[in-house]
Amino acid sequence: MSNTFGKTYRITIFGESHAPEIGVMIEGLPAGSVIDRAALQAFLERRAPGRSAYSTARKEPDEAVFTEGLGADGRSDGTPLKAVIRNTDVRSADYDSFRSVPRPGHADYPAYVKTGRIAPGGGKWSGRMTAPLCIAGGIAKQLLEKEGIRIAARIRSIGGVSETAPFTQEFDGQTVPVTANSPLIAKRFEEKIAAAKAAGDSVGGVVECCVIGLPVGLGDHPFGGLENRIAEAIFGIPAVKGLEFGDGFAVSALRGSEANDAYRFEDGRVVTKTNHCGGVLGGMSNGMPLIFRAAFKPTPTIYKEQESVDLAAGKNVILKGKGRHDPCIVPRAVPVVEAAAACAIYDMLLGEKEGKKEPAPSAPAGDPLSALREQIDAADRQLLDAFLKRMDAAAAIAAHKKENGLPVFDGAREAALLEKIAACTPEAMQPYTNELYQTLLRVSKDYQNALLREE
Numbered sequence: 001m002s003n004t005f006g007k008t009y010r011i012t013i014f015g016e017s018h019a020p021e022i023g024v025m026i027e028g029l030p031a032g033s034v035i036d037r038a039a040l041q042a043f044l045e046r047r048a049p050g051r052s053a054y055s056t057a058r059k060e061p062d063e064a065v066f067t068e069g070l071g072a073d074g075r076s077d078g079t080p081l082k083a084v085i086r087n088t089d090v091r092s093a094d095y096d097s098f099r100s101v102p103r104p105g106h107a108d109y110p111a112y113v114k115t116g117r118i119a120p121g122g123g124k125w126s127g128r129m130t131a132p133l134c135i136a137g138g139i140a141k142q143l144l145e146k147e148g149i150r151i152a153a154r155i156r157s158i159g160g161v162s163e164t165a166p167f168t169q170e171f172d173g174q175t176v177p178v179t180a181n182s183p184l185i186a187k188r189f190e191e192k193i194a195a196a197k198a199a200g201d202s203v204g205g206v207v208e209c210c211v212i213g214l215p216v217g218l219g220d221h222p223f224g225g226l227e228n229r230i231a232e233a234i235f236g237i238p239a240v241k242g243l244e245f246g247d248g249f250a251v252s253a254l255r256g257s258e259a260n261d262a263y264r265f266e267d268g269r270v271v272t273k274t275n276h277c278g279g280v281l282g283g284m285s286n287g288m289p290l291i292f293r294a295a296f297k298p299t300p301t302i303y304k305e306q307e308s309v310d311l312a313a314g315k316n317v318i319l320k321g322k323g324r325h326d327p328c329i330v331p332r333a334v335p336v337v338e339a340a341a342a343c344a345i346y347d348m349l350l351g352e353k354e355g356k357k358e359p360a361p362s363a364p365a366g367d368p369l370s371a372l373r374e375q376i377d378a379a380d381r382q383l384l385d386a387f388l389k390r391m392d393a394a395a396a397i398a399a400h401k402k403e404n405g406l407p408v409f410d411g412a413r414e415a416a417l418l419e420k421i422a423a424c425t426p427e428a429m430q431p432y433t434n435e436l437y438q439t440l441l442r443v444s445k446d447y448q449n450a451l452l453r454e455e
């Protein structure tokens, strides 16, 4: 079985729905990474069962216990990290009638042929296996946030009812996700689920996800692109049957003039006026929000009578669902989608950094300065990356100014910039940031003047 995902941030999920425990082994987490355990637990809680009238009645605390690789100070020690979750509310007897009768829509029949048994609770094919995925994804999400990359998902539709409010909005010059559904639509979602549940049936729906703050160019052509890697992770979530990026299938009905996202400069940054491509071109991030949607089928186990077969007796039978099941998977799948995306993106980001990394300066083992120097090195890499991007934008501005006969120096804009930087800086640091930005503005002008002289 392939229960491992990732090349640099490698996660291996183990356990079964009705085994004593489930868990995840994480390799490649940089030493010294700080994990906020309370925030991680709150993230797991969003997926945990038994928390609403519209989820399975199985009640699990879903507490992540770290048994290897994490120090008492919450920092990873650079060895593989192991986290387990105990299964405490198991009722395997509920599955006695399914031992040789596969549930239509579930993985039971092919799993029986492959492994010789139908495991209670769906075994390794249970939605419960997304809890350890959320541990790995929750950690990746926290570490991505430190790099300025934010992942958020929300329900797009349930049972054919769709959210129509925009998924992202501009706030204080930044794009932010709107994760809550509008109250009227949330109520209609609940009604759809309640009606299906009352009929002993289930409904499906769509989860949409956005990733904000990706560096332009993240993704490898042709098989390591953002779409490829996210698809691999998202299709690891049980019950996902479709995935689309940006306008997805709908883009095929547009003309090029409607589907293309026009470019423009905004505050020295290249942005697009629309985002039909969902922030990804040629498998790479174009710097706009990455938007994708995952379609979930209705929960396979239902309480209505269905036709099936008894594989042991070799005869056709009628099966009626038993046990505790989600009448709709979608609400609990929202954090799972975020987790899968976080694992894929953090793996790609670490992989790219790894590729660019210079040999580490040798520090004696146990040197108390080495961890701090690593932090400085990491900050320097980010600074350099941001500086080079800034200079690229300055070059584009120089070209624009030349074309329009404008001067390189714009005193009012410089003064406004210095004021803005001071406002965002703690008072004690203001003299230093002021000096840094004065220098930055000077070298930027030098570069622009040199470019203008060139031609």
Ligand SMILES: Cc1cc2nc3c(=O)[nH]c(=O)nc-3n(C[C@H](O)[C@H](O)[C@H](O)COP(=O)(O)O)c2cc1C
Residues within 6 Å of the ligand: 056, 105, 106, 107, 122, 125, 126, 127, 128, 130, 237, 238, 239, 240, 297, 299, 300, 301, 324, 325, 326, 329, 332, 333, 336
């Ligand atoms: C969060 C989550 C919860 C799920 N809960 C259930 C459930 O209660 N009952 C069920 O039959 N399937 C449930 N599933 C779906 C099955 O695990 C899945 O349909 C099955 O493994 C077959 O795989 P496939 O649908 O990807 O083909 C859940 C999936 C997820 C992601």
